Amino acid sequence: MELLPVSMFLGCREKKIRIEMTKVLHKNNGIVRPARMGDVKEIHSLLQNFAGKGLLLGRSVSSLYDQLRDFVVFDDNGVKGVCALHICWENLAEIRSLAVSDKHHGLGVGRQLVESCLDEATSLEINKVFTLTYQPGFFRKFDFKDVDKHELPHKIWSDCLQCPQFPDCDEEALLWTSNK
């Protein structure tokens, strides 16, 4: 009997994910993959660690369940990195909740997570992606350009209302535009 490849039995979303989002990192054998329910506690704890240092906005467990499909994780025997691509508006998405565990810094994990989100934006025909961040230098590496926050649609401020730093936020806004 001829054995059929596993990919023939995967749904469209899973196939796309396998092809476009799963990247093996030879340095540490981890992979970038879509987040799953069983990851939520680890994602929460990773984000809380950096939220406690004022580096990003923490997320409640409830909001992580609500928005789980936004997230990809770097899985290396557990969640060691996380990043979300959140669709905001026509042709506009946000990269948010990017964090890599301290022990994995400098290994290209952040790059893999951001590139995975930008690939997904492109596959969704979204060609503008912004971020609000205290790490503008990191995002400039990926061709994000500085932009005045007020050029972004008003809708994005709904999340900011939940932030303890609102309205005195000093995060910088950067915008990536696809050249495809």
Ligand SMILES: CC(C)(COP(=O)(O)OP(=O)(O)OC[C@H]1O[C@@H](n2cnc3c(N)ncnc32)[C@H](O)[C@@H]1OP(=O)(O)O)[C@@H](O)C(=O)NCCC(=O)NCCS
């Ligand atoms: C910022 C962060 C995600 C970077 O992740 P990382 O896995 O260490 O980054 P990478 O190893 O993928 O680095 C990719 C490139 O960015 C550079 N880089 C990493 N952090 C940087 C920073 N803070 N500023 C400028 N450049 C940075 C690296 O030197 C590397 O450059 P190269 O390709 O020329 O060698 C990680 O430091 C982190 O989780 N920080 C705490 C949480 C945080 O600040 N999140 C961002 C909030 S939006």
